[in-house]
Amino acid sequence: MSIIALVGNPNSGKTTLFNALTGSNQHIGNWPGVTVEKKEGKFKHKEKQYSVIDLPGTYSLGAYSEDELVARNFILSGASDVVINVVDATNIERNLYLTTQLLEMGVKVVVALNMMDEAKQKNIEIDVCALSKSLGIPVVATIASKNKGLEDLIEKAVEYASSGEQPRIDISYGEEIDREIDRVKGFLDSSKSDHPKWLAIKLLEGDEEIYKLVEKKFKLPEDLLASIKEKTPDYELEIVDKRYAFVGNIVSLAVKKPAREVETITDKLDKIVTHKYFGIPIFAIIMFIIFQLTFVIGQDLLGGYVAGFVEFIGENLVKLLELINSPEWLQSFVSEGIFGGIGTVFEFIPLIVVLYFFIGILEDTGYMARAAYVMDGLMRAIGLHGKTFISMIVGFGCNVPGIMATRTLDNKKDRMIALLINPFMSCGARLPIYLVFIAAFFPNNGALVLFLLYAFGIVMALIMGKIFSKVLFKEESSHFIMELPPYRLPIFKYVIRSMWDKVWDFLYRAGSIIFVVVALLWVLSVLPFGVEPYSQESILGRIGTILAPIFAPAGFGTWQATVSLFAGIAAKEAVVAILGMVYAGVSEGTELVLALQDVFTPLTAVSFLVMTLLYTPCAAVLGTVKRETNSVKWTIFMALYTFVLGWIVAVLIYQVGRLLGF
Amino acid sequence: MGDVYLSTLKPNEYGRIKGIDSGCKANKRLYELGLYKNALVKVVKNDFGPVILNLSGNKLALGRGLASKVLVEPYFFERN
Numbered sequence: 001m002s003i004i005a006l007v008g009n010p011n012s013g014k015t016t017l018f019n020a021l022t023g024s025n026q027h028i029g030n031w032p033g034v035t036v037e038k039k040e041g042k043f044k045h046k047e048k049q050y051s052v053i054d055l056p057g058t059y060s061l062g063a064y065s066e067d068e069l070v071a072r073n074f075i076l077s078g079a080s081d082v083v084i085n086v087v088d089a090t091n092i093e094r095n096l097y098l099t100t101q102l103l104e105m106g107v108k109v110v111v112a113l114n115m116m117d118e119a120k121q122k123n124i125e126i127d128v129c130a131l132s133k134s135l136g137i138p139v140v141a142t143i144a145s146k147n148k149g150l151e152d153l154i155e156k157a158v159e160y161a162s163s164g165e166q167p168r169i170d171i172s173y174g175e176e177i178d179r180e181i182d183r184v185k186g187f188l189d190s191s192k193s194d195h196p197k198w199l200a201i202k203l204l205e206g207d208e209e210i211y212k213l214v215e216k217k218f219k220l221p222e223d224l225l226a227s228i229k230e231k232t233p234d235y236e237l238e239i240v241d242k243r244y245a246f247v248g249n250i251v252s253l254a255v256k257k258p259a260r261e262v263e264t265i266t267d268k269l270d271k272i273v274t275h276k277y278f279g280i281p282i283f284a285i286i287m288f289i290i291f292q293l294t295f296v297i298g299q300d301l302l303g304g305y306v307a308g309f310v311e312f313i314g315e316n317l318v319k320l321l322e323l324i325n326s327p328e329w330l331q332s333f334v335s336e337g338i339f340g341g342i343g344t345v346f347e348f349i350p351l352i353v354v355l356y357f358f359i360g361i362l363e364d365t366g367y368m369a370r371a372a373y374v375m376d377g378l379m380r381a382i383g384l385h386g387k388t389f390i391s392m393i394v395g396f397g398c399n400v401p402g403i404m405a406t407r408t409l410d411n412k413k414d415r416m417i418a419l420l421i422n423p424f425m426s427c428g429a430r431l432p433i434y435l436v437f438i439a440a441f442f443p444n445n446g447a448l449v450l451f452l453l454y455a456f457g458i459v460m461a462l463i464m465g466k467i468f469s470k471v472l473f474k475e476e477s478s479h480f481i482m483e484l485p486p487y488r489l490p491i492f493k494y495v496i497r498s499m500w501d502k503v504w505d506f507l508y509r510a511g512s513i514i515f516v517v518v519a520l521l522w523v524l525s526v527l528p529f530g531v532e533p534y535s536q537e538s539i540l541g542r543i544g545t546i547l548a549p550i551f552a553p554a555g556f557g558t559w560q561a562t563v564s565l566f567a568g569i570a571a572k573e574a575v576v577a578i579l580g581m582v583y584a585g586v587s588e589g590t591e592l593v594l595a596l597q598d599v600f601t602p603l604t605a606v607s608f609l610v611m612t613l614l615y616t617p618c619a620a621v622l623g624t625v626k627r628e629t630n631s632v633k634w635t636i637f638m639a640l641y642t643f644v645l646g647w648i649v650a651v652l653i654y655q656v657g658r659l660l661g662f
Numbered sequence: 663m664g665d666v667y668l669s670t671l672k673p674n675e676y677g678r679i680k681g682i683d684s685g686c687k688a689n690k691r692l693y694e695l696g697l698y699k700n701a702l703v704k705v706v707k708n709d710f711g712p713v714i715l716n717l718s719g720n721k722l723a724l725g726r727g728l729a730s731k732v733l734v735e736p737y738f739f740e741r742n
Contacts, residue, residue: 060694091720094696122719236690244698257718259739267706270721276710373723377711386712386725479688480712480725481695 002161003051003079007071007102008086009095010057011485013114017086017144018054019494021154045154053080059094061101063209066407075107078194082108082161084153089119089126089141092255096247099135103169105198110157111139117146118486123258130254137167145491171246173201173239180204180235184228187220205239206232266486270370279374286367290358291454292447298351306350314339333522338515349503351435352428356499359397363498364490368393369482376480382462383469385409386480388418392461395425396454399621402427403628413473419628420468421461423617423642426454429572433612436576440596441605457613464645517567517574522581534582554611554647555604555654565611571618603662607650615646669713669730671705677734678702688728695722702737 008014022041039054055074056067063069075083085102087095102109113128132139138156142149172178184200193199202210206229214220273282318335362368368390376386387409395402399422406418426434434453435446442449524540531537536545536559544559547566551557564578576592583595600608616622616639626635665680679701682689696717697703706721707714713729715722724732 062690062694064691064694091696091718093701093718094694094720097694097696124719237693240690240693241699244693244701266721267716270706270714274707274714369723373712373714376723376725380711479728480723481688481691481728482712482723483695484714484721484723486721 002048002081002158003053004157004161005053005055005075005080005083006086007055007075007083007098008057008112008114009059009088009091009098011483012057012086012088012095013144014057014086015054016491016494017084017112017114017142017150018052019497020144020147020150022052045158048158050154050158058098060098061105062205063207065409069209075102075105076195080107082110082157084112084157085109086112086114086144089113089115090122090124092124092126093244093247093251096135096250097243100169100171100243100246103135103137103167104171104195104201106167106195108160108165109137109167110153110160111135111137112142112144112149112153113139114142114144116141116149117143122262122264125256127254131250134250134253136169145488171242173235173242177204177235177238177242180231184224187224188214188218193217201239203228204232204235206236264486266366269487270484273367273370274373279370280378283371283374286362287454288447288451290355290362291451293358294351294355295447295450298354302350302354310339329526332526333519338518349507352431353499353503355428355431356397356503357495359393360495360498361490362393364488364495366485366487369484372482373484379462380480382466384417384462384465385414387482388414388421388465391418391422392425392458395422395427398427398429399423399425399617400624403621403624406628413469416473416629416634417465417468419625420634420638420641421465423621423638424457424461424464424614426457426613427572429618430575430612432573432576434609436579436592437596437600437605437609440593440600441602453609453613456610460614460645460649517570518577518581521563521567521574521578525581540582550647551611551650553654554607554650555658556600556608556611556650558599560599561608565615568612569616569618571620572612575612601662603654603657606657607654610653611646611650613646614642614649616640616643665733665735667730668703668705668715668724668732668734669708669726671708671734671736673705673708676702676704676737676739678737680733680735682732692724692728692732696720697722697732703734 006014006018018039018041022043041052041054043050043052053074055071058065058068058071061068061072061075063072074080083102085099087099099109099111111131113126113131116126119126126141128139128141138160140149140153140156142153144150173181181197181200181204184203185196188196188199199210199214203214215225273279275282314335317339318331321331321334362371371393372386372390375389379386379388388406391402391405391409394405402422402425403419406415406422409415409418434450438446438449521540524543525534525538527539535541540563541559544563548557548559548562551562551565560579560582563582564575567578568575579596580592583592583599596605622635622639625638626632629635666677668677671677679697679699681699682692682697693699697715701717704716705713706716708729712723712725715724
């Protein structure tokens with residue numbers, strides 16, 4: 001099977017092309033850095049199976065960010081038979097810069113000249129044939145979003161991969177640098193590397209990763225290394241300049257574009273949404289409207305049906321079990337364990353579907369990059385990078401991709417802070433907890449309470465970010481550099497697909513981790529034999545009773561709340577599931593709502609909600625933190641500081657609230 | 663006319679990149695993002711927060727600190 005790698009600038013339509021080729025379930029976001037890991041998909045062409053790897057979008061193949069390294073290392077590994085380089089036809093100079101780097105690496109490249117429709121709108125004329133000739137590789141015009149040119153692209157890529165042709169590119173970096181490259185190359189030429197010239201160029205460009213690699217692999221004389229290090233500062237930019245000059249030459253032959261840009265719809269919209277004063281309020285209003293719509297559509301319109309459906313299934317299943325004289329414990333497990341626990345979680349699916357749908361639209365239109373832009377001023381003021389905000393917004397869906405999105409932050413300090421504060425972004429799994437309490441205590445102000453909770457999470461994230469940037473990390477924050485992609489109409493199919501992916505993930509987790517947690521807790525709740533299930537005498541009740549005093553100062557020191565919070569560390573969905581089991585023991589959400597009204601007050605409900613918002617993130621998030629930081633210390637730190645912070649704030653809310661007479 | 667810093671250009675003014683004197687790493691990054699020597703840029707927004715540039719049709723937001731380290735030669739289109 002042949003392997004095709006997709007490489008391209010962020011926003012070049014690479015992921016759209018990937019989707020169009022493979023029809024796979026993979027997310028496209030219209031902002032830099034959504035593909036944080038390489039994704040794989042498969043397709044068939046003329047009876048042959050092909051595998052496509054979607055590499056992270058990069059501007060260059062340096063070692064500037066983790067994304068670039070992932071892409072570069074994959075290409076260097078030689079795993080792919082051919083590389084499809086997706087080039088944004090509207091921004092051809094910068095995109096071809098990456099192409100030259102690929103060619104210098106000596107890999108087989110086919111250019112997909114994408115977004116030809118947008119280029120046409122901007123009156124950019126490209127002579128595809130001339131471009132192909134001067135680059136010495138196949139170039140195919142495509143419009144990935146409309147499935148145009150893809151057959152041809154695949155045809156050319158497959159043909160080129162199996163041909164004996166090798167890419168040839170010869171950029172002159174000026175006499176002196178060329179001579180240096182040759183000299184360094186002389187020491188590298190051996191059976192140990194396929195791309196000695198590229199390595200030599202990278203060394204002279206001052207690429208630290210390559211430096212380390214070469215040091216390990218080759219025995220270079222000390223004085224050579226020293227002379228490379230000395231010359232790098234002079235050569236570095238010169239090399240980039242010469243590459244651009246090379247690209248400029250090609251472009252001047254093959255591309256005609258108007259001297260001055262006309263004002264586009266994107267420009268007009270940006271005048272409003274990035275406005276000095278209106279920018280932030282517009283962002284806040286958009287988020288508020290999304291929450292409001294989530295309630296109206298997800299709960300009022302759809303919620304009832306799903307609840308009714310779950311109830312119907314639950315009741316009939318139990319009836320069926322009674323009918324076939326199944327053991328009583330099984331009936332109890334099904335009605336209380338499964339439908340009391342997991343069923344409660346399922347009732348919130350419509351809300352989650354609707355919220356994901358709207359966040360997906362925001363992502364795919366390109367508005368997210370503007371949100372990061374308008375927030376940069378505010379973020380700067382507290383010593384954070386504006387891009388941190390993107391990872392925070394992604395975290396609204398789920399903290400796992402949120403934490404992975406911090407990879408787009410280039411320096412370590414910015415990245416660590418963004419990672420540490422991400423769990424305060426209220427993820428989809430915490431939504432059911434809020435909703436159940438809102439239904440019980442604040443039914444008339446649902447959207448407002450929800451909005452305030454999310455906003456409070458953001459505020460806490462910012463405060464902690466400020467503290468971390470002062471206390472933990474002393475380095476300077478890096479500069480804000482970000483592309484603002486043109487607005488695009490979201491492709492409905494992809495928005496739905498990305499939403500479905502997330503919902504499926506939620507269902508999958510509900511069906512696996514949460515099921516296990518719920519089943520385990522059910523067992524603990526009926527043991528030892530003979531006790532009233534879910535009573536304080538059960539093992540579950542006893543454990544909860546021992547730990548409950550921890551939460552007494554926060555006003556919810558009951559064994560039930562305690563057990564649900566600890567189960568929430570496994571998965572946040574488990575919190576509502578456990579509450580459903582221990583308080584109501586029935587399949588209906590409304591009974592849980594009534595039960596909660598008996599044991600919580602509005603004040604303790606608020607302190608409990610704040611605790612669930614802030615305390616230790618779920619196991620999946622901790623696992624991601626471990627993987628991304630490669631540090632057990634930071635993972636434990638994350639688990640503990642969030643717990644302590646959640647506890648302190650919950651206690652403060654309860655105690656101050658009590659003093660004020662709530 | 664002498665070179666000025668990018669951050670001093672007003673919206674709708676053009677400039678040709680002449681040089682950047684930030685840290686070396688950021689320098690290279692800007693080059694790679696399309697702010698290479700002699701590239702023509704248009705300032706789209708410059709009031710508060712990062713400066714927004716138009717680089718041959720694509721928009722780039724650049725932190726104010728960085729924008730005040732990019733030297734440009736002001737460029738004027740002839741009236742037609």
